[in-house]
Amino acid sequence: xxxxxxxxxxxxxxxxxxxxxxxxxxxxxxxxxxxxxxxxxxxxxxxxxxxxxxxxxxxxxxxxxxxxxxxxxxxxxxxxx
Amino acid sequence: xxxxxxxxxxxxxxxxxxxxxxxxxxxxxxxxxxxxxxxxxxxxxxxxxxxxxxxxxxxxxxxxxxxxxxxxxxxxxxxxxxxxxxxxxxxxxxxxxxxxxxxxxxxxxxxxxxxxxxxxxxxxxxxxxxxxxxxxxxxxxxxxxxxxxxxxxxxxxxxxxxxxxxxxxxxxxxxxxxxxxxxxxxxxxxxxxxxxxxxxxxxxxxxxxxxxxxxxxxxxxxxxxxxxxxxxxxxxxxxxxxxxxxxxxxxxxxxxxxxxxxxxxxxxxxxxxxxxxxxxxxxxxxxxxxxxxxxxxxxxxxxxxxxxxxxxxxxxxxxxxxxxxxxxxxxxxxxxxxxxxxxxxxxxxxxxxxxxxxxxxxxxxxxxxxxxxxxxxxxxxxxxxxxxxxxxxxxxxxxx
Numbered sequence: 001x002x003x004x005x006x007x008x009x010x011x012x013x014x015x016x017x018x019x020x021x022x023x024x025x026x027x028x029x030x031x032x033x034x035x036x037x038x039x040x041x042x043x044x045x046x047x048x049x050x051x052x053x054x055x056x057x058x059x060x061x062x063x064x065x066x067x068x069x070x071x072x073x074x075x076x077x078x079x080x081x
Numbered sequence: 082x083x084x085x086x087x088x089x090x091x092x093x094x095x096x097x098x099x100x101x102x103x104x105x106x107x108x109x110x111x112x113x114x115x116x117x118x119x120x121x122x123x124x125x126x127x128x129x130x131x132x133x134x135x136x137x138x139x140x141x142x143x144x145x146x147x148x149x150x151x152x153x154x155x156x157x158x159x160x161x162x163x164x165x166x167x168x169x170x171x172x173x174x175x176x177x178x179x180x181x182x183x184x185x186x187x188x189x190x191x192x193x194x195x196x197x198x199x200x201x202x203x204x205x206x207x208x209x210x211x212x213x214x215x216x217x218x219x220x221x222x223x224x225x226x227x228x229x230x231x232x233x234x235x236x237x238x239x240x241x242x243x244x245x246x247x248x249x250x251x252x253x254x255x256x257x258x259x260x261x262x263x264x265x266x267x268x269x270x271x272x273x274x275x276x277x278x279x280x281x282x283x284x285x286x287x288x289x290x291x292x293x294x295x296x297x298x299x300x301x302x303x304x305x306x307x308x309x310x311x312x313x314x315x316x317x318x319x320x321x322x323x324x325x326x327x328x329x330x331x332x333x334x335x336x337x338x339x340x341x342x343x344x345x346x347x348x349x350x351x352x353x354x355x356x357x358x359x360x361x362x363x364x365x366x367x368x369x370x371x372x373x374x375x376x377x378x379x380x381x382x383x384x385x386x387x388x389x390x391x392x393x394x395x396x397x398x399x400x401x402x403x404x405x406x407x408x409x410x411x412x413x414x415x416x417x418x419x420x421x422x423x424x425x426x427x428x429x430x431x432x433x434x435x436x437x438x439x440x441x442x443x444x445x446x447x448x449x450x451x452x453x454x455x456x457x458x459x460x461x462x463x464x465x466x467x468x469x470x471x472x473x474x475x476x477x478x479x480x481x
Contacts (some may be wrong), residue, residue, distance in 0.1 A: 035107040041121035062119035067110060 016049030018081065025076045027063075028055050033070045036062075044072055054080045091132030091156035095149045098124040108141035132158055181391070188217050189248040189396045190388070196254045198237055204252060207234070213250065216364065216398070222250060247394030268474050269307040269323035274298040275471040278334030288326030304330050307475040323477055330469045336436075338448055340428050341458040344416045349381075354408040362386065362400040375406035382406050421457040425450055429459055441467040 019031040030046065030053055037052065038045040039062065044055045060074035099105070102125060109116055114137055119128045130138070132154070142149065164170045191213070193204045208214065211230060213222055224243040231241045231252070240255035272288070280296045288305040292298055305326040311319045358371030386402035416424070433443060448461025 035110070036103045039103055039106070039119070039121070039126070060121070062106075062117075064115070064117040065106070065110065066115065067113070 018048035018050060018053055020053065020079060020081065022076065022079060025057075026073060028072045028076055028079055029069065030072075031069045033065065033068065036065070036070075041074075046070060051081065054078075056080075087131060088156045091154070091158035093130050093132055093135045093151055094127065094153040094155075095130060095135070095151050096122060096125060096127035097147050097149055099145065099147045100125060102126055102145070102147065105141055105145045105147055108144060109138070112137065112141065114138065114141070127152065132156065184397055185248055185395065186219055187248065187398075188213070188215060188219055188222060188245075188250045189398050190250070191215060192249060192251045194251060194253045196256060198256050199235065199254070204231075204254070207231070208252070219245060219248070227252075247392060248396045249394045268325075269477065270325050270472040271303045271307050271475045272305040272326045272328055272330060272469060273471050273473050274300055274302045274304055274332065275469055276300050276332075276334050276336075278332040280304070281331040281333045281466050283328060283330045285326075285328040287324050288328060290328065292330075298332060303473075303475075304328070304469060308477075323475060326472075326475075331466050332469050333444065333464070333466050335462045335464050337460075337462055338429070338432065338446075339458065339460050340425060340432070341456050342416075342421055342424050342428070343456050344421055344452075344454070346414050346416060347411050348414055349379075349409040350412050351381075351407055351409045355405050357403050357405045359403050360384070360386065360401070364398045369404065377406065377408040379411060380406050380408050416457075418452055418457075421452060422450060425457060425459040433463075436463075436465065436467075439467075441465050 016032050018033070021029040021031075023029070030048065032049045034047045034049060036044070036046050041060050042056060042058060044060055044062070046053055046055075055072055055076060055078070057077040058075040060072055060076075063071040063073050065071070097105070106116070106119070114130070114134045116128045116130045116134075119126055138149070141147075191205055191208060193201045196204060208227070211227065213227060222243070222245060224245065227243045228241050231238060231243075231254075237257045238254055239257050242253040244251045244253065277299050278297070280292050280294055280298060282294055283290055283292065283304070285305055288307050289309055290305050292302070292304050298304065305328040307324050307326040309322045309324060311322065313319050354377070356371070356375040358369045358375075360367055360369050362368070382404060384402065384404045386400045389397045389399040389401065391397065429448065433446075436443065442465060444464040444466060446461065446463040448459050448463070450457065450459050
């Protein structure tokens, strides 16, 4: 058992785990984001502080991104952490 | 809000034909250059960026070997730049600012709130008599003195507050919710019978009761006298005082009901033809924009006008709207017996409800309907128990 688990601390705050919020099949919000690895209108792959996250779908648009988070809209088919 | 700020700073929509712009995006992120609405296009992708940040893209573009094409420039800085040499535009903006400042010095709408007995027109007319009207100087409106005047001149208004908000004057009113305030009669008065009947109950608070429960009274009889005679122990008259009689006198009486309705009626049939003209009103003067004449014989005019306002309470003396003239023809018709019976019954029920609202108890009724070819009537009498409140000045005896 890790220290953060034994102290009941949030994993995303301590370890920088990605927090993925999916709103319906139209929006994906990912926190603890680092860089965009691949972008097309059907596939977005990005690196987070712990591993990669891939979003596939149709008509994908990066609504905005900054140092910490990225927001993708479009028709979301799958999100693979 | 974010959209407004971006527009104030200026937004550039740019596109690139690089098929793999991911490095460019990551470099922008490193340099804290915000880009948004990244969309894939056939050749590359397009995105939006703030005008100031666009100038910082030189280094990322050089590192990636990319070139950008500006598709669109929007926002305030570009707008100002485009019209920088239009002096009339600058003059127009200054003039508009001055006009707005001048307009804000006047009252352009009077709103009356909380009134039910006194209509808006009554209050507005009263205000006009006191030099408060639409178009008067805002500085001339003294809310405190206005409130005092309204309270003094309207008996049924128990609370009033005048408030200036933007170019609007709002008069909040609270009326007397209970029984209507009876104007104090200075002179002594009697309570008299307003119709024939039998006294059902009498509770006297002030004055001398002249009738008892069960007494028959005729129209004009004095029920409670305002004359109070004082006797001493030997039952001899000592003094006479005159007061305003006050009592709850309920009398069982009957009300004659007669309602006649014509069977023939005229109804409007709209032909579907209409002409709409746009109208503009500036400081009360209305101008109609439209060339098509509305030369109908019979028509209804529907005018929809909305006042120009900058904010909720910042109104301007400019109204815009439209006036539509609808043509109609009249057709004669005849109510069937069932229809006319229904109309009479509805009228009768409304009348009974009105009596009940006035505190009159309905004991029984006997009405009948007569229908002829021309009209229909409902006649009869309604037996009620009603309060008598009619007053008459009492005769004051003078002693030499």
